[in-house]
Amino acid sequence: MKPVISVQDLNHYFGQGSLKKQVLFDINLDICAGEIVIMTGPSGSGKTTLLTLLGGLRSAQEGSLTILDRQIRGATKQQLAQLRKNIGYIFQAHNLMTFLTAKQNVRMSLELHARYLNQDIDTMAISMLETVGLGNRADYYPEGLSGGQKQRVAIARALISHPKIVLADEPTAALDKKSGRDVVELMQTLAKEQHCTILLVTHDNRILDIADRIVYMEDGRLMSDDKT
Numbered sequence: 526m527k528p529v530i531s532v533q534d535l536n537h538y539f540g541q542g543s544l545k546k547q548v549l550f551d552i553n554l555d556i557c558a559g560e561i562v563i564m565t566g567p568s569g570s571g572k573t574t575l576l577t578l579l580g581g582l583r584s585a586q587e588g589s590l591t592i593l594d595r596q597i598r599g600a601t602k603q604q605l606a607q608l609r610k611n612i613g614y615i616f617q618a619h620n621l622m623t624f625l626t627a628k629q630n631v632r633m634s635l636e637l638h639a640r641y642l643n644q645d646i647d648t649m650a651i652s653m654l655e656t657v658g659l660g661n662r663a664d665y666y667p668e669g670l671s672g673g674q675k676q677r678v679a680i681a682r683a684l685i686s687h688p689k690i691v692l693a694d695e696p697t698a699a700l701d702k703k704s705g706r707d708v709v710e711l712m713q714t715l716a717k718e719q720h721c722t723i724l725l726v727t728h729d730n731r732i733l734d735i736a737d738r739i740v741y742m743e744d745g746r747l748m749s750d751d752k753t
Contacts, residue, residue, distance in 0.1 A: 528555040535588035566742035581605040613683030617695035628663040673704030693725040
């Protein structure tokens with residue numbers, strides 16, 4: 526099976542000249558379609574940097590980075606923008622637009638795709654909110670939602686356009702144990718239904734059991750890759 530994410534000999538640096546500092550060292554990682562991979566490790570180990578490279582949010586500098594059969598090292602801004610349409614992002618801070626309702630936040634994700642524009646995207650957005658248990662909160666603004674509810678809106682927004690890959694950065698960080706568990710189980714269920722691949726960065730040891738495998742990162746290096 527061909528991996529949907531394939532990283533080979535990837536190095537990454539921040540800064541220039543005498544301030545140049547290497548933050549990722551010889552990363553090699555393959556992730557197959559439908560896999561749920563959790564990346565864990567101490568703060569500052571490079572997990573988020575790697576996630577932003579895989580998501581096309583930063584340009585890869587050295588090595589090879591193939592996402593969905595496309596080499597994205599050296600990709601243009603337009604090519605990266607095209608790639609991002611196939612990826613759902615879920616961040617720790619959920620990044621909801623505060624001036625939009627839950628439904629409008631989810632709808633935004635569909636508006637980026639021409640193929641949805643002739644469909645009833647309001648109905649699709651409400652149906653997705655129902656899937657994540659928030660059908661009765663469609664017209665609420667983020668300030669009226671709890672942390673767990675905001676994160677579920679973010680999941681709905683990330684998954685409604687059926688992305689091939691979901692990248693999640695500390696999605697349970699601000700949540701209590703039960704909400705955090707609910708949120709990742711929801712991601713797991715929806716991903717399996719959509720045959721979507723998830724790479725999830727977390728410090729939260731309570732959710733490691735949902736992974737097909739766990740990748741451990743330290744000081745910019747992948748230290749181990751445990752097939753569960």
